[in-house]
Amino acid sequence: MNANQESLIVAAYAKFPVPQGAKLSYGTSGFRADALILESTVFRVGILAALRSLKTQSVIGLMITASHNQVSDNGVKVADPSGGMLTQGWEPFADAIANAATPEELVKLIGEFVKKENISFDGPKQAEILLGRDTRPSGESLLEAAKQGINSIAGSLATDMGLVTTPQLHWIVRARNKGLKATELDYFEQLSSSFRCLIDLIPNGSKSGETGDKLIVDSANGVGAEKLENLKKMLDSLVIEVRNSGEGILNEGVGADYVQKEKVVPEGFGPTDVGIRCASLDGDADRLVYFYVPSDTGNKIVLVDGDKILTLFAIFVKEQLSILDSDDSYHPRLGVVQTAYANGASTDYIKQLGLQVVFTATGVKHLHEEAEKYDIGIYFEANGHGTILFSESFLSWLEIRNSDLSSKSKGSEQQKAALRLLAVSKLINQAVGDALSCLLLVEAILQHMGWSIQKWNELYQDLPSRQLKVKVADRTAVTTANAETVAVKPPGIQEVINAEIAKYPRGRSFIRPSGTEDVIRVYAEASTQEAADSLANSVAKLVDKYLGLGLGGSG
Numbered sequence: 043m044n045a046n047q048e049s050l051i052v053a054a055y056a057k058f059p060v061p062q063g064a065k066l067s068y069g070t071s072g073f074r075a076d077a078l079i080l081e082s083t084v085f086r087v088g089i090l091a092a093l094r095s096l097k098t099q100s101v102i103g104l105m106i107t108a109s110h111n112q113v114s115d116n117g118v119k120v121a122d123p124s125g126g127m128l129t130q131g132w133e134p135f136a137d138a139i140a141n142a143a144t145p146e147e148l149v150k151l152i153g154e155f156v157k158k159e160n161i162s163f164d165g166p167k168q169a170e171i172l173l174g175r176d177t178r179p180s181g182e183s184l185l186e187a188a189k190q191g192i193n194s195i196a197g198s199l200a201t202d203m204g205l206v207t208t209p210q211l212h213w214i215v216r217a218r219n220k221g222l223k224a225t226e227l228d229y230f231e232q233l234s235s236s237f238r239c240l241i242d243l244i245p246n247g248s249k250s251g252e253t254g255d256k257l258i259v260d261s262a263n264g265v266g267a268e269k270l271e272n273l274k275k276m277l278d279s280l281v282i283e284v285r286n287s288g289e290g291i292l293n294e295g296v297g298a299d300y301v302q303k304e305k306v307v308p309e310g311f312g313p314t315d316v317g318i319r320c321a322s323l324d325g326d327a328d329r330l331v332y333f334y335v336p337s338d339t340g341n342k343i344v345l346v347d348g349d350k351i352l353t354l355f356a357i358f359v360k361e362q363l364s365i366l367d368s369d370d371s372y373h374p375r376l377g378v379v380q381t382a383y384a385n386g387a388s389t390d391y392i393k394q395l396g397l398q399v400v401f402t403a404t405g406v407k408h409l410h411e412e413a414e415k416y417d418i419g420i421y422f423e424a425n426g427h428g429t430i431l432f433s434e435s436f437l438s439w440l441e442i443r444n445s446d447l448s449s450k451s452k453g454s455e456q457q458k459a460a461l462r463l464l465a466v467s468k469l470i471n472q473a474v475g476d477a478l479s480c481l482l483l484v485e486a487i488l489q490h491m492g493w494s495i496q497k498w499n500e501l502y503q504d505l506p507s508r509q510l511k512v513k514v515a516d517r518t519a520v521t522t523a524n525a526e527t528v529a530v531k532p533p534g535i536q537e538v539i540n541a542e543i544a545k546y547p548r549g550r551s552f553i554r555p556s557g558t559e560d561v562i563r564v565y566a567e568a569s570t571q572e573a574a575d576s577l578a579n580s581v582a583k584l585v586d587k588y589l590g591l592g593l594g595g596s597g
């Protein structure tokens with residue numbers, strides 16, 4: 043790094059010192075905190091994104107969002123050249139520069155990292171970063187901080203993509219780096235045309251009318267509302283009513299996180315919606331859950347969560363593969379990735395389908411990595427964050443198989459199965475979990491199967507579960523192992539949790555530090571709802587006793 047570059051960083055630093063007492067760390071999905079203390083972090087992530095672009099000689103994405111968090115929070119996520127999350131190997135550097143307390147320290151850390159990573163400032167391409175943000179009021183000023191960070195690396199280009207969903211930005215980054223069409227309009231066109239293709243391939247005689255006429259979507263008062271309205275215009279065969287489009291507060295009493303955790307109707311929904319297929323997005327539209335309002339249970343809903351979406355996708359893909367009946371020379375490997383939050387009944391069901399299930403820690407960055415090991419890897423978190431990945435070799439094989447079938451038996455069931463899988467690979471966002479693309483795939487599969495949401499929900503019955511969060515003085519005091527199923531620290535806590543679990547038939551419980559909020563999360567599952575609630579409460583009390591502020595747990 044030459045002196046000129048160093049002085050550019052030092053000059054920009056002056057506007058973005060670390061707020062006193064703030065200690066920021068790269069969490070489950072980037073940095074997240076109260077927006078008021080984030081400018082210095084976002085500025086530094088701008089620098090990081092520019093360095094990542096120089097290192098990879100590719101376009102990088104930088105998204106300003108705190109996704110499901112409350113509106114006063116904000117955050118920053120980085121999209122790598124593949125469109126996936128920032129490579130985990132760079133997270134320690136992100137932590138270090140976010141907390142550098144003087145310009146000299148910042149320059150020193152960057153200089154050392156540039157040397158270690160062998161980053162050249164004179165490569166053939168200069169850094170290019172695409173910037174996006176969600177609808178949070180703090181988004182604009184944080185975007186400005188990101189731009190200044192990017193511009194402090196000489197020659198970098200920052201392009202503002204405006205208001206976008208997180209998955210749109212990841213999709214655009216992936217498409218740009220693959221040399222494909224990569225505008226927001228291209229995104230809408232690809233999603234809508236592959237959806238139409240799946241609908242056109244619905245078998246004759248399917249009872250698609252039984253799916254139900256209308257879908258109502260709770261958009262969490264977030265950026266997904268406007269994007270879904272745009273997408274709707276390209277989909278004449280689907281009736282979608284969008285609610286919570288910004289009239290209320292972002293993520294407050296609405297959205298996928300609220301609906302999944304509380305299992306009650308979001309704002310704007312009620313008794314007039316009984317039985318209708320409904321869905322919820324989260325604040326940046328990377329998560330999707332479905333639900334319906336049953337007739338007789340007050341404000342309770344029947345939740346159809348990420349595990350059920352995963353199951354639906356797995357059934358459909360498996361069905362197409364078996365119609366296609368691969369020849370002896372090629373056996374595509376289909377695998378499923380879940381986390382400890384997956385309902386035990388979903389895992390049992392997927393195993394009964396004959397599929398392999400692997401578990402990872404929370405955070406799509408972990409699940410994505412595992413799913414990439416298959417020809418078709420389906421990953422989902424129970425909270426509705428997930429997607430399907432197709433290997434290049436599988437897609438090439440599928441293209442060849444399709445053209446072979448098209449010359450020998452055009453229009454055969456086998457060829458249709460090949461075309462369906464090709465359409466899924468275009469409809470689904472292979473960069474990252476995407477509520478809009480998953481929503482269209484769910485809708486297409488339900489119509490293909492002729493299933494209502496109730497029928498879909500009956501695939502298996504969830505074990506009753508409860509999630510709580512406990513405020514603690516220091517969430518880093520908890521560390522875990524075995525895909526977060528065992529608490530290693532504080533010493534002794536796992537033993538007392540085990541003793542609680544042993545009291546409940548089919549009991550299961552674990553704790554983990556959240557990577558997006560300042561809390562310890564508690565999950566419990568048992569044979570009845572009362573037992574799951576009681577187990578969760580007991581474990582929350584233990585967390586509070588070992589680490590807490592004496593406040594107990596909350597939903």
Ligand code: G16
Nearest residue numbers: 070071109110405406556557558559
């Ligand atoms: C992010 C991650 C998800 C993760 C969630 C909760 O979601 O992308 O993979 O499940 O945080 O994380 P934690 O339990 O550590 O707070 P989002 O939608 O908020 O970006």
